[in-house]
Amino acid sequence: MQAKPVGGYCRISDADLADIRRAVKAGVLTPEEAAHEERKGVLRQREDIETLAGGAPIKWYEDNNLSAFKRNVKRPDFEQMVKDLKAGRICGILAYDIDRVYRQPRDLERVIDIYETSKEPLTFKTLSGQNFDLTTSDGRFSARLFVNIANKSSEDTRRRLIRSNVAKAKKGQSHARGLVFGWLDDDPSKLNPETASIRKKAVEKYIAGDRVATIMKWLAGENVINIATGKHFTWGGTKAMVLAPRNWGIRTYNEEIIYDDANEIVMGDWEPIFPTLDTWYLLQKLKGRDAKNPGEANVSYLLTAIARCGRCGATLKGHPKWKKGERTPGYNYNCNKQRPEQCGGLSIDGPQLDALIQDLVWHQVLRASKQKQVPEGAEPWSGEVELAEVEGEITELQALWKAKKVRAASYVVALDDLNARKNELLADRAYHSVPAGTRSITQELLSHGWGNLSIERQRIIVRNVLRAALIHPANSRGGRFDPDRVEPVFHTA
Secondary structure: OOOOOEEEEEOOOHHHHHHHHHHHHOOOOOHHHHHHHHHHHHHHHHHHHHHHHOOOOEEEEEOOOOOOOOOOOOOHHHHHHHHHHHHOOOOEEEEOOHHHHOOOHHHHHHHHHHHHHOOOOOEEEEOOOOOOOOOOHHHHHHHHHHHHHHHHHHHHHHHHHHHHHHHHHHOOOOOOOOOOOOEOOOOOOOEOHHHHHHHHHHHHHHHHOOOHHHHHHHHHHOOOEEOOOOEEOOHHHHHHHHHOHHHHOEOEEOOEEOEOOOOOEOEOOOOOOOOOOHHHHHHHHHOOHHHHOHHHOOOOOOOOOOEEEOOOOOEOEEEEEEEOOEEEEEEEEEOOOOOOOOOOOOEEEHHHHHHHHHHHHHHHHHHHHHOOOOOOOOOOOOOHHHHHHHHHHHHHHHHHHHOOOOOHHHHHHHHHHHHHHHHHHHHHHHHHOOOHHHOOOOHHHHHHOOOOOOHHHHHHHHHHHEEEEEEOOOOOOOOOOOHHHEEEEEOOO
């Protein structure tokens, strides 16, 4: 009968990986050479474990480039090794050192439970020269002691790293690691003119009304590659790129904006895509727009829910036309009898209605553009007084803190609340500075018309001009499109 194999576990340590990554950053090693060095480290561990096995068969488990300390990191081969040990498919574990296998006491205890309850003799050996034999009480004691020490060492390193990173963040030092789309590959503090312009346009599209999914499709259509992954941008990657504070030069840590001692946003030491924070505050007003308007997420037709039935007043919905079981390019806007108040007895040709409304709205857009996009007598922003009050409260709170008249916990909570309200007001002011009736008028719209705009941006423009388009019943069935059936309902003010 063939002897059971023993599990051979290999993992490059965090310290080794850190040395290799520093060498890559310093230009001593290329990424390809670094990968080769990592592989050589694993192969050296295999050679040592084969010596430790003394000719016994080995089943290999390898979690290269994975931390044994971080709780949120799953090590697939370690988990499989534990399962195999518990099921009796291997007769023990061999490793270069115990810290290659465990850095968390809870992982060690899972394996100790198996050793203590196993009905078969199991082995546990390392090349460290210390007694970590989990089949004995002394070995288990040594293993527990060493893993706890290793865990504390990792915790200490983590704390030092956090302190260092926070200190760098407060100085505005760049947090970029690796390649960042929009900045130079060899110097992430300098903008790459070509990719930075794409990133800027993506943000502008979002502000103008495009959803993240639409921007993602635009990037794919332009064959834009995310240099961090070597692939097209995903939905999550597109959203992260558009909303990243880095675009405005804002320094963050753990996704939180860093403020200096004067309660001003800390700016990073890299070139921003947007030189001022105006669009940043505007973006804060627009974030979550898709979630607030879930009904807009999958709209495929320009006037769905804008056109209304002239009989019952219900909103019309676009539906494709079918002929002989096949979908045609045409579509209708129909009143669908889905609820008791809907009559379900009205329909109108979609493309012709869209063209009529687009022509009507276009004239309004041109008229607004000739008025320099800023109507005379625009209402002043109503939040100036509150903004001044909030800024005054922040100043008073800081003075109390410097005078040691307020506790740290109370100061932090109050300052966070005041900063949050201040940012809300600044976002509202930025949004108000663009008049509602002409908010969607952009140079792109004026230069190229409707053709290059996404359906959601077209709908924003239509909604800014029209409250609704009332569709009256036709005088006869199957007749030609009658523009007189369409009654536009404009916003009163």
